[in-house]
Amino acid sequence: MQKSHSKKAGNGVQKPKSLKSRRGGRGKNGFVHVISAATVSEIRRELGIKPYHIRNVTRAFKMAGIKA
Amino acid sequence: MEAKRRGVFLNVPFDQDYEPLFVALVSALAALGRMPHSVLEVPEQGDGRLARIFGLMRQRPVSIHDLSRVELPVRFNMPFELGIAFALSRLEKSHKFVLLEAKRHRLQKTLSDVNGIDPGIHHAAVKGVISCVLSHLGESRGNPDAKTVASIHRQLWKIIPSLKAMHGRATIYSRAIFTELVDGAIRLAKSEGLVLN
Numbered sequence: 001m002q003k004s005h006s007k008k009a010g011n012g013v014q015k016p017k018s019l020k021s022r023r024g025g026r027g028k029n030g031f032v033h034v035i036s037a038a039t040v041s042e043i044r045r046e047l048g049i050k051p052y053h054i055r056n057v058t059r060a061f062k063m064a065g066i067k068a
Numbered sequence: 069m070e071a072k073r074r075g076v077f078l079n080v081p082f083d084q085d086y087e088p089l090f091v092a093l094v095s096a097l098a099a100l101g102r103m104p105h106s107v108l109e110v111p112e113q114g115d116g117r118l119a120r121i122f123g124l125m126r127q128r129p130v131s132i133h134d135l136s137r138v139e140l141p142v143r144f145n146m147p148f149e150l151g152i153a154f155a156l157s158r159l160e161k162s163h164k165f166v167l168l169e170a171k172r173h174r175l176q177k178t179l180s181d182v183n184g185i186d187p188g189i190h191h192a193a194v195k196g197v198i199s200c201v202l203s204h205l206g207e208s209r210g211n212p213d214a215k216t217v218a219s220i221h222r223q224l225w226k227i228i229p230s231l232k233a234m235h236g237r238a239t240i241y242s243r244a245i246f247t248e249l250v251d252g253a254i255r256l257a258k259s260e261g262l263v264l265n
Contacts, residue, residue, distance in 0.1 A: 039264045039265060040255070040264070041265070043103050043254050044251065044254075046103055047105075047247060048109070048247070049248075049250070049251045053244070053248050056231070056234055056244075056248050057227070057248050057255065060227035060230035060234070060252070061227055061255075063227070063230045064227045064230060066227070068252070
């Protein structure tokens with residue numbers, strides 16, 4: 001039996017390999033860009049970063065002329 | 069990966085000369101989506117510094133030990149804490165550690181017990197620290213490049229004077245500054261598209 005590299009769609013029609021969706025997004029340069037699973041809020045929760053810390057950092061960034 | 073599994077305990081010298089390297093460690097870890105932890109973040113509650121270090125290290129899967137401070141006055145803290153990490157890695161099997169040194173082959177003389185474990189050599193330079201962290205703790209693909217991490221470090225370094233002034237501190241080694249430094253690093257990592265909101 002010949003092996004197929006295509007995946008069968010629900011209606012039985014085979015989807016060409018080139019049209020199959022890829023995992024993850026693509027960066028500006030065309031390479032797959034894997035974004036870390038950690039989120040800002042997750043890290044803040046884990047490290048106990050409080051709103052006043054966030055305010056201080058915002059102030060420090062402003063004073064240094066950095067947008068973050 | 070659950071939050072705790074992303075934690076990295078930093079066992080490094082807390083001296084003024086080390087500040088740029090400490091900020092480089094925080095920048096590189098944030099860029100990798102890892103969570104830097106230090107004994108600085110745990111308030112003293114009478115159980116002593118060593119107990120705090122042990123508790124923190126035991127909860128984190130990875131620790132980084134910088135053994136580059138071998139000049140006088142001799143500092144025994146880092147090798148001692150490396151001993152704790154080694155014991156954890158042997159007994160609990162869930163702990164890994166990374167060694168850092170400034171000079172190649174020096175560790176073979178200063179701590180020959182760890183012969184066979186290759187330390188990351190950072191040459192006491194920010195670029196070297198970033199490279200060590202990315203190569204030891206990065207994933208097999210999709211890691212940020214060293215240039216991006218260096219950019220995070222440069223920007224983070226600019227806010228240090230303000231943070232020191234806000235907290236009336238001469239060095240960055242305080243609980244508040246450490247916490248805010250990490251927040252600054254993850255915000256910069258987010259703006260580079262490395263960490264999600």
